[in-house]
Amino acid sequence: MTHPLPTEDELAEVAEVTQAIRASIGSVLSGLDGAITATLATALAGGHLLMEDVPGVGKTTLARAFAASVDCSLGRIQFTPDLMPADVTGVSIFRSDDHRFEFRPGPIFAQVVIADEINRASPKTQSALLEAMQEHAVTVDGVTRRLPEPFLVVATQNPIDMEGTYPLPEAQRDRFMAQVSVGYPQPADEMAMLDSHDGTDPLAHVHPVTDTATLGRLIDVARRIYAAPAVKQHIVDLVAQTREDASLRLGASPRASLQLLAAAKARAAMAGRNHVLPDDVKALAVPVLSHRLVVSTEARLSGRAAQEVVRDIVERTPVPTEARASVPHRATAGAAHADATR
Amino acid sequence: MSAPARAKAPWPASLTVAAATMASLFALTSMVVTGAWILTVAASLAALTATVVVARVVTRSRWWPTVVGLAVTVEALVLQFSVSEEGDGHLLPTPGALRDLLTVMGDGVNYAATTVAPAEMTPALLSLVCAGVMGLFLVAEHIAVSWRAAASAGLVLMLPWLPAAIFQQRVSVAWLLVALAAWLLTLALARRGDATQPPSTLGGAVAATAATLGVSLLVVPSALGGHGWGIIPRIDAPSSLSSTTRLNLDLDLRTSLTTNSTAPALVYTADGRRPDVLRLYSYSEFDGVAWAYGAPSDDEITSTEGLLWPLDIDVTDATTATYEIEAVDSAENNLALPSAPRSVDVEGDWGYSPGTDEVVSPSDSTLGLSYTVTAATDFLSAERLLAAPSDPASDAGVGARYLNLPAAMNAARVSDLAADVTSGATSRFAQAVAMQDYLRDPAEFDYDTSVSPSGGDAVSTFLDDRVGYCVQFATTMVMMARTLDIPARMAIGFLPGSEGEGDTYVVQGGDAHAWPELWFPEVGWVRFEPTPAVQTGSAPVYAEEPDEPAVSETSDPAQQPTTAPQQQPERPDTPDVPNLSGGEAEQSGLDWWWFAIAAAILLAGSTFAVVMMRRRRTDAPAPLDPAERAWLRARDGLPEHARWSLAHTPDEAVEHVRATLSESGRGLSPAGDAALVNLAQAVADHRYAPEGTAHSDAQMREWSAALTTEAGRDAAAEQPTRR
Known part of the structure; x- marks a missing residue:
């Protein structure tokens, strides 16, 4: 595998x-x-x-x-x-x-x-x-x-x-x-x-x-392309935020997480990198996530589009460091993969 | 991306924990006679410490060093103390060896339960002390080093000091300071690696603190003193206007001990040996539930001139001692007198009542009174008591009231019991000792300050419940003696108190005590001690064993008849600590459940603490590695407006720093910019690249420093007022 x-x-x-x-x-x-x-x-x-x-x-x-x-x-x-x-x-x-x-x-x-x-x-x-x-x-x-x-x-x-x-x-x-x-x-x-x-x-x-x-x-x-646990954590953080944001009636699906990771990998490959950076995720978060979201009526009335909400989420979500990613690191199969490739 | 490796345990902290443990051993010196055994304990602890330190150096595991240490502890105990019935030692901790070890330790527990402080060290007791010290070290070391919770470990290290603190015993301040210093050192050594991380075990530490405190409060009293937190209830609550101590003369057996006064009642100096007790009142009338005090009538009172003792005894072979007693805060109508008083020198309207053996005043109070008493100190001995006639006819001189049995009492039951207990006794003395030993037998009765209210027959209630304090024990012995036609009375007074300033001794209200006195023809009233509470000490030496040669030792003036009072703790109103471990728990099966519950709470408490700490740990950020630390340090070194936010990726951070610094007028120099870019690249690689970063920690520190220097210079140049 x-x-x-x-x-x-x-x-x-x-x-x-x-x-x-x-x-x-x-x-x-x-x-x-x-x-x-x-x-x-x-x-x-x-x-x-x-x-x-x-x-x-x-x-x-x-x-x-x-x-x-x-x-x-x-x-x-x-x-x-x-x-x-x-x-x-x-x-x-x-x-x-x-x-x-x-x-x-x-x-x-x-x-x-x-x-x-x-x-x-x-x-x-x-x-x-x-x-x-x-x-x-x-x-x-x-x-x-x-x-x-x-x-x-x-x-x-x-x-x-x-x-x-x-x-x-x-x-x-x-x-x-x-x-x-x-x-x-x-x-x-x-x-x-x-x-x-x-x-x-x-x-x-x-x-x-x-x-x-x-x-x-x-x-x-x-x-x-390799995606570090910290990067996956970042994706999970972002997607989780869309599900919690008050401006959104419908958050992003798990399929969105998968596709955001896949797209970020592609962007990393295009840059000639063998690993994904959070910058890849950030750059693609708006195109990959926003069309799946349903903006709440209040937010729509106040003129906020889904793109804007996603941009805000990206802005405020901290980039995971190794320390922050260490918790899922221990628990996920991805971590085993990471260790094996190390 | 590597798993965040757990930092190596700070093994030097293990050494400081060992030092603190060893120093804490000296908290016990007031309870155990010090000697060469300390070297044995030190050697065992040193071996254990060495093993644990080696294990810490070799492995990063939290548990292995402690597990190995536990194995070493067991082996050390087996090697040193486990002796088979044939007297052979053991080399390995086989099941048989462990059984023998447990037997030895059980002996130690029994010894600690029966001896008085300070106890002579025996191999059995030493095995207990060794096990305790090594176990304490393992627990404290595990908490301090494995879990980096040195603060919580301090609570464990505090345990040995707890008895000394509770019972206000004298401990060596120097050793306390050593223990504290070692603990502080442990705190410093076991500190978590990175200061940028908030202390993550706060919750765990709080939980551990609460658990340890709760457990200490539950276990230590039960282990050290049973539930005997006092001696006698016979102190009235002080009136609202005065804190003067006054003995309650209504000795009702149905009330529980609720009052414990620490106010000094008497202060005295002793020229010679200290008295074993100071008696004020004697009682003869008992109605089944309470003693009624009858003050001697005027015609019973004679002058205090001359000999006080009712008999003209030959005291040439007895040493006398002089006591200067001041009733600083005791307002009584009788003087407190030691046993066998010879003469009293007191001012005021005081007279002697030969019938009740009291010095009384119809009008004066003892409050503030000072008086001098001389007393025969070595007058009583087993030989003398054995030689006393046992024939009831020789009791003619004693009032018949000392043989009265209350109608409310089940006299047949008491009589049968007395006859049964004294069945093998041939003399009055042997009978008395047999009754005393019966009442002191921990298998028969428990000392407890709370008693259940009884009906009209308090003695039967006591014999049913088998729980009581000195009044119950003493009353029962008096009644048993009377059924055997031995004249007996109840005496109320004080235990000899504790050492005060200078040569003085201080008796507190809480030292009040009740005891039986039995009549011996040609000797007089002789105190016995049926109350098993630890603070009353052992039975008077003259009353230990009727036919033991050991009794003759007491004729040696240098050794003393009643050793117990000499070994009184500083504050007898609280339970003494002569038994070093769960000694009281050994006294009866009833106490076992109490001890088991405490142990269960201990277990649950520590488990809870460990779980809490684990959880905190899992939630807490892992310690930072060098790349992240260099990155954070670089950020902290920048002017505030140039610091990137946590939502910035390293690349974005670079852009942010460039933008903000050039906005403020001066951008980074090429060298500074290169340092920033390289550091960002290294951090990004470290975080996200499969192979991590190729740069060394030192290199990253260098970039970080270069950036900080440059940014600082920029900031200083542009904004001199801003730091």
Whole structure:
């Protein structure tokens, strides 16, 4: 059960490849370091990404730029209110020439799937996508079909108070590892964007810098990053705080803890480190935690968003030192692992 | 990331605990005659200490050194004291050896229970003392060193001093200071490593303190004195206006002892041997539950000139002693007199009553009175008593009232008992001693100051309950003697008190006592001591064993008839401590449950304390390692506004320090910045990296110091008024 720590070479490869992807995306979208980092971390951690923002700020562009940077199959689903589950998963059609049914895979059978405006589809269709995200498999007509690996869904959605949206339920938002907001660009970045988009589609110039096999390798390296008990303690502390905070009606789930750790490991791998720092956890706490939380009515009325609450929690939660982590250290299996690797 | 290794136990503290334990041994010197045995104890303790220290150096375990020490203790005791019935020693603590050891220690307990302080050291008693000292060391050492709770260990080390403190015995101040000093040293040596940590065993220490105190209060009295916390109840509560001591002349057997006065009643000097008792009143009338005092009528009183003793005895072979007695705070109508008084020199309207053997005044009080008494000190001896005629006809000179039996008393029962007890006795003296020994037998009766209220027959109640204090014992002996046609009376007075300033002796209200006096023709009224309470001491030497050759020793003027009074403790109104351990508990089966409960409480208390301490320990932060300490020290060395918060990661801390210091005008120098970055990196690696940090502790201390120096210089330069 003990995984070997990543070697220097492996870490160097992770850093190099992610840097290349970052540069590639950066050539299309400028000033989105945080969003790009979260996207890459989610991809390396094997999660799915939710992008929520007003229309037209580059959500889809970011997703497409990432897909274009990795040599992988890309599926794109534009969610509309009349979209049916079969439009996502695919259908069996009867071929009259040889009298048999043939399965026509839907757009979900791709390594990177962009689900545009997911909250505009009916809950039934949303569920079809979310189940596929969870299971990495689709069942049509009683036949289960595996989805290709690596499998990354980048869903975008408009803010829930926009017209014609079906907000994702909390349980389904919890399936996404992270949610990033692209946000309006800075004036300078917007100027640069106007220049680069002038007349041409910048995505057309994006070329793959890596392939899915490499991506799979990177995912494996990220999984083997070491997390000290103190770091795990920090994650547990943060998650526990969300469950106790008066501003939150619903705190983060244990799945959130797992995914925060996985994302932090990916971020550490991207930095070429073989261990997670609390800085990784802190940097990813807002994207990984906030979309799962339900802000209490009082807090919402006073204008506090979940992101803000998480930021406050991160601010006030002390970073665990070895001394503070020593209690669970003695008790958890992770400690045994830590000692064995020492 | 390493498990936070427990710091090595501060083994030098074990040495100081041993020193404190050894010094505490000298708290017992008022109870045991000192001698070469102290070397034996010291050697045993030294061996034990050496073993424990070695174990502490070798292992970091909390328990092993103590377990090893326990094994060494058992082995040392077996080697030194365990002797089989055949007289062979044992080498190893086999079950047989342990059995023999327990037998020896049991003998020690019995010896301690029956002897009076200061006790002569015997091998059996030494085994007890050795076991006690080594056990004390193990417990104190374990608390102080294993658990770093030296303060609580002080309470354990205090235990040997407790009897001396309770009974106000003289102890060596020098040794007390040595013990205190050793304990303070232990406190310093066993202190937790890091000052930045709050004391984490506060709760545990409080729990241990409470448990130890409670246990001490419960166990020590039961172990040392049974529940005998006093001698005689016959002191009236002082009136609201005066604290003058006055004996209660209504001797009611149904009341419990509730009053204990420590106010001095008499002060006297003794030229020669101290008196065994000072008698004031004698009683003859008993109605079954209470003695009624009848003051002698005027025509019974003669002059105090001449001999006081009712018989014209030959005192040429008896030493006399002169006592100057001052009744500083005793307002009585009778003078307190020693046994066998020869003459009294007193001013005022005082007369002698030969019938009751009292010096009385119809009008004067003894309050503030000073008088001088001479008394024959070696007049009584077993030979003389044995030689006295036992024929009832020779009692003609004594009033018949001394043979009266109250109608309310079950005379047949008392008579049968007396006959049974004295069945083998051939002389009046032998009968008296047999009755005394019967009443003193711990298997038969218990000394207890609380008695159950009885009906009309207090003696029968006493014989049923088998619990009482001096009045019950004395009354029963008087009644038994009377059923045997021995004239007997009840005497009330004081025990001889304790040493005061200079040559004086001080008698307190609490020294009041009651005892029976039996008539011996041609000798007179002879005191016996049926009360087994430890503070009344052993029976008078002349009344120990009728046919023992040892009695003849008492004719040697240098050795004394009544050894007991000489060995009175400083304050006889509280139980004496001649028995060094649970001696009283040995006296009867009844006491066992009392002792067992105390032991159970002790066990529960210590368990509770240990659990509390463990819990506190688990909750408490582990001791900091060098990296964290250097990191914290660097933070503390910074100006206050530049200190990072605990929510900052090392990287964030670096940013914070850079930002705040450059905001205040002067940033860090490249060297200082490098020190900060390196230290942060080292701490981050130490905390979070699988391989920890590669930097040495010294290197980290250096960075920390460099940062502090620089930040201090910055702060001084920028904000001279700010520290």
